[in-house]
Amino acid sequence: EDKVVQSPLSLVVHEGDTVTLNCSYEVTNFRSLLWYKQEKKAPTFLFMLTSSGIEKKSGRLSSILDKKELFSILNITATQTGDSAVYLCAVSIIQGAQKLVFGQGTRLTINP
């Protein structure tokens, strides 16, 4: 059974801290790994990773994939209260058509 596991499930830090969110997966027909941020309703896309060891970066956020060890991390530096959200990790697989298998999400709370 395809599985994506995120840790921690919940994290509370102070503004300015650096956080690392983890995502491990066990799937067949892996194509890519995606990170989304969900604040109120619609998850918004952050990164897509297809190759090991190549860091994707956007401002204070960065992510990297390890296809040998089957995990990815999402780093957020100098956190701000606006970073508070649920961060979702999903793996794209091919099973007839494209499917996204999601993890449970990490609820990140940034306190001022």
Next chain:
Amino acid sequence: ETGVTQTPRHLVMGMTNKKSLKCEQHLGHNAMYWYKQSAKKPLELMFVYNFKEQTENNSVPSRFSPECPNSSHLFLHLHTLQPEDSALYLCASSQGGLAGAYNEQFFGPGTRLTVL
């Protein structure tokens, strides 16, 4: 209007009602998806439509019935639901075909459904 839109945003229905959720995408995509998001559970894929053909039914009960009249519109028809069906229902779209595996899915704002 851009992106993926969903209506209604909130819906309260009794177990004997029939209602429909609507999703529309303005991104020129060819694949559309329905997901269910319940509290403390991962997003669950329900249905996939690829070039208007249903390619995935993830063991969803028949009280949920999808319809995809064209690549831009997706409906979810609801009939005799149970209270445990209360959840956020999210629609998404992406590039169709195998290329979709290398492109992100764009999500709508969701419909918050409560079944009494």
